[in-house]
Amino acid sequence: MNNELNRQTLEKVVRILNELQIPYYFTGGIVSNVYGDPRFTEDLDLVVSISLNQAEGLFSALESAFRIDQEEMMDAVSDERIFQALDEDTFVKIDFHVGEKIPGAADRAIETTIFGVGPLWVVSKEDAIVSKVFWVSLGSARSEKDIANMLIDSSPVDLALVENLCEQLGILDHFNRIRKKMEEGGIF
Structure with missing residues (x-):
């Protein structure tokens, strides 16, 4: 995946999450650019802490620039599992992991910059x-x-x-x- 395309998608999603005040942090392959060996990644993974009410606002904010299934998203938020969105301009896929799976990970997340986008939150190295x-x-x-x-x-x-x-x-x-x-x- 081209880093410029990832950068464009990062900018969009970080802006939306910050505007809606939805707690998040990036995880997955993109974090390799912060810790260890920078590499291309096929998608962007992030963990969100989100209620059903916030999910409606997030859907409204995403739907103009991303392909996203509202019913799948609401079910995922209810069940604390993954939902996906596809950036219609860059075709970068985002996996939204609802709820943290590692105890205390949100409290240990750090602010940084990735591909010139920031500040944004990423999972701690540990x-x-x-x-x-x-x-x-x-x-x-x-x-x-x-x-x-x-x-x-x-x-x-x-x-x-x-x-x-x-x-x-x-x-x-x-x-x-x-x-x-x-x-x-x-x-x-």
Whole structure:
């Protein structure tokens, strides 16, 4: 995915979320541009904390520039699951993950800039690692490399927090396996 197209979509969605005062933070592949190895991503992932009333306002704000199914969106908000929107200008897909899955992640999110867009909120480095470990537990090989890049990145990481969160989510064995693979040189 072209970074300029991602930038254009980021600008639109961040402006809308800020105007509506909907708490959010980006996660997924786009966060690799903040921690670790910058790479292209096929879509934008973000976590939103949103009520049904706010969802109606968000739908109204998105529908002029994005393809979005209102019924799917409302069901996703009710059930705290994913809904999607497609930017009609850039064809960049956004996955809106409703509700945080990692305890306390919203409180640890940080403000930064991505592709010249900001300030915007992104998941903390520790929570990004935990999220990627979760995806590894579901079979994502790409996420293993993302984790390794975040762990070797020069910015600090609270490994005790990562281990604690992985343990809470039942994925600590996956995290330990990845670290062992790194020690043995088996990820890159």
